[in-house]
Amino acid sequence: MSQNIYDSIDFFESYSKYPRMENGLAGASEWPLLETMLPSNLVSKTVLDLGCGDGWFSRWALDQGAKAVCAMDVSKNMLSRARALSPPDRYSAITFRQVDIEMLEGQDGGLDPEAYDVAFSGLALHYLVNLEAALRQVFRSLRPGGLFVFSVEHPIFTAPQRPGFKKTGAAQDWPLSSYFAEGEREVDWLGAPVRKQHRTISSYLKTLRTVGFEVVVVDEWGVSDDDSRKHPDWPNDGGIPRFLLISAMKRVDAADSL
Template sequence: MKENKYDDPAFFANYSQMRRSIDGLTAAGEWYAFREMLPDLQGKKVLDLGCGFGWHCRYAREQGALSVVGVDISENMLARARESAHDAAIEYRREAIEDIDFAEGAFDVVISSLALHYVEHFDIVCNKVNHCLVAGGAFVLSVEHPVFTALAAQDWYYDAEGKRLHWPVDGYQDEGLRQTNFLNNDVIKYHRTITTLINSLIDAGFSITKLSEPQPAAEVLARYPEMKDETRRPIFLLIAAVKKR
C-alpha cells in the first residue's frame, strides 16, 4: 500500500505548520545524532529516500556532495523542496520509495529520514538500496522507534487529571499495519521489531556500524520546552550500515 497523505491540501497545510517543517533540521531533536552517523559527503553521489522538503538534500550539497537525488511520493513536498533552493546538482523525483529502480552502484550514500515506517516491505527496499550502492557505500536511516509504533494509538497513558503517567507498549511482536492518527488524520504506518529491522539489513548484504536511540538535543529542548517528555521513551531509532565489499 502506497499512501500519500501529503498531497491532501488540508493535511499538508497542517504539516507545514509543524516546527520541523518551518525550522528544518534545527528543530529536529534527533538531527545531531543523525548527522554524526553520516559519512564524509565530499564528492559523493547521494540518494535521499522520502526527501520531503529537501532539508537533507541541501545539507548534503553544503557538505560537498557531488550530486543528490531526492525521491518522494508527494508532489507538494517536492514543489516546496524545489522552491527552497535552485541547485542543478539536486534532482527531485516523484516516486514511491518501494518503486525505486536505480542502476547498480549508482550512489555512494543513501539516506532516509523518518520515511521507512510508511513502507510496507522494508526488506525489499533494503535490497534495492544495496543494489544501487557502491561496495562499501553507506546507508543511514531513521524510523519511528518500535516502542513508539507498537500500539496504533501512539499516545501516553494519562491519569484522571490528564497527567502523562507512562508510555504503554503492547503487541510489540505483532508486526504489520497500524492505523494511526497524525495531525487529525488517519495515517497508515508499519510496525516492525528492532530484530526485523536489523536482520532485514543484514540479509540484504549490509554490515551494521552504529545504532542510536537519541534523546532530543539539549539546545532543542531549551528552544522547545514542550518536547521535555520526549526524554522519557525512545521515539526514533537511527541505524548506520555499510554495503559489504
C-alpha cells in the first residue's frame, strides 16, 4: 500500500504552498516538455489520470476536448482540493476516485479493460513498490494504440541514500551514489519522512517492455539557463536532471500480457 503522506494535515498545508499547487500548470516547469509527448488531439478521447493530485491535468484534458476523465488519487485531501477546483458546470465529465494505484488490480472501481485512449501520471509512480503490477493494469486499461505518458523523479535524483545538494564555492553539487542499488529511499521533505522507490532508467524501460508497452519517447528535465527550463523556486543547480519523462504505446497488434 502506498504511503499516504498527503493526508497528513501539517504536510499537506506545507505542500499547498508549493508553486505547482498554487499555480497549477504554470507551476509545473516540466509541463511544456511533457505536453509535447501527449497526443496533439484529445477531442472525444477518454483519459485516465493516475495520482491526479489537485486535478490540474484532468482539467487541462477536458479543456482540450476530452470526452471523459477518470482521475484517481489515494489522498482525500488532494481529491477534496481537486473537486473544489473543478466546478461541475464546467468539469462534470471528470470522475474523481480515491484509489491507491499501488493496488489497482484488487480494488473496486479499478481499471476496466480497454476503457481509455490516453493514460497519464505526473510524479506519482516513483512512490510505488510494485510498479510492474500497476503498469500491467494501465496496459490492460488502454485501447490498442493508446498512449501512456508519465513523469517520475529522475533516478539520478532518487539514487543517493542521503540526498542533498553540497555547496562547493558558488556551485551546488549533487552527490551521485548507490545508483544501481534499487529500492526504498526515505527522505526528509517538508518536515516529514517520505518514502520513495529508486529505480534506474533501464529498469523503468525494461518494466514497460515486460508488460507489453512499446517505448515511444524518453526525455529528461532539469533547470538550465534556457528560459523554457526555469523553476519558480529552484536555482540553476548545474544541470542536475530532476524528472524523467516517458511515453509508451499499447501497439494495435498487442495482446494483454496479464
